[in-house]
Amino acid sequence: MVRMGKNDHAAVRAILAGDKEAYGALVASHSESLFRVAFRITGNEADADDVVQEAFLRGYQKLESFERRSNFGTWIYRIAVRCALDRISAPRAESRRVAEVSDPEQAEVQVADSAASPERLLLSGEILALQKQALRNLTPMEQAAFTLRHLEDCSTEEIAAALSIAPNAAKQAVFRAVQKMRSQLAPLRMNR
């Protein structure tokens, strides 16, 4: 899920002792993995960059509560997942989605058209757009759980811990997400 940092604990001790610059080393070594999961959950590069920054800010503010025996990478990764979840749950994100769907040019490619020809559906850009829309039609929790399971290869327990929900709720979120994705992407099935 995240790489281990042998010097992470030493850096945390230094920061808590007043050495702010030591946090730079942690930021440098964990930014890439945070960006990866943030982009996969938000689906947007700019949002992912914001999530990375927000996660490190939150992490710094909560650093005193960091359990020193824990792994810093796992801890900050979970914070990033929650920031990304907040981001896709925010009304701003919702209104952006509505705006995008109401854009007639985009609506053409985002909405599954049952009358579309197989040739048209085969265009990979449109398939991607349809899949992106199917992902967006999931609830934020389902979207995050599905992404963590499908792309980040997290176990049910890891998803539950990252999203602060019970393992069974995490399992159900993945299950509902897969069901919805399959249902919405059914038009593509006949063209494969």
Added chain:
Amino acid sequence: MKHLNEEELIEHYYKSNASAERHLDHCAECAAAFVALHSDLAAIEFPALPNRDAAYGERVWASISASLPRLEAPKQNRLGWRLLRGLSYASAFGLLLACAFFAGRQWEHGHQPTTTVAVKQPQSQPAAKTPERVVVVVLSDHLDRSERLLVELKHTDANSQEMINPLRDQARSLLAANQLCRRQARKQDDPALTAALDRLDQLFNQLANQPGGLTPAAITRLQDQLNSDSLLFEVRVLRSKVLDQKPAVITRSYGGTI
């Protein structure tokens, strides 16, 4: 024959399950459903991950560093005080236990002869209550020690006998405590904890009692197993849960005297 439902098929897709695999080998209907599921999920494409160069982390740091306050000494002191307070509670608890234990022993020594003389009961009178040997195992400590062992195993050099021998010794010392915790977890009907402790038990047994000793191949196999089944993560999650609760103390009584 009971067919696999969609939830079970999805579970199997993400985490291969031996019993589901056996069922799929013999049930054409479920096998077809699984192939369809596999095909649907495999066909989902995601936007390519934008490239972030090696300097990305430095840019993130540059963008946030100005807004971060320096953590001040009083905060560290508060942390120190919290730690100190926690330690003092733990010490007081330990002292209380020790006092209760010695008081019990003193009371018993003081009362046994007195009872015999004053009442003059025959030898057949039921003996004074036998002191029990109390083994107190703090679950969080056990999980903590187990986690450290797993981390060491994960990063150990399979070819270094100097690193392997201490691992075997630690596994042996953890086995007994793990069995106590397993029994208690079963009594408390805690399936997550029981499952994790069962897996720890298997791992400790393999480390402690590997026939022919711990060869580099055996260590590599255990490391692969550890990397693939997320046991370390589970232990961490359980330990953080335990730490969030009150100290979980498992008390186990054995007959016999000290």
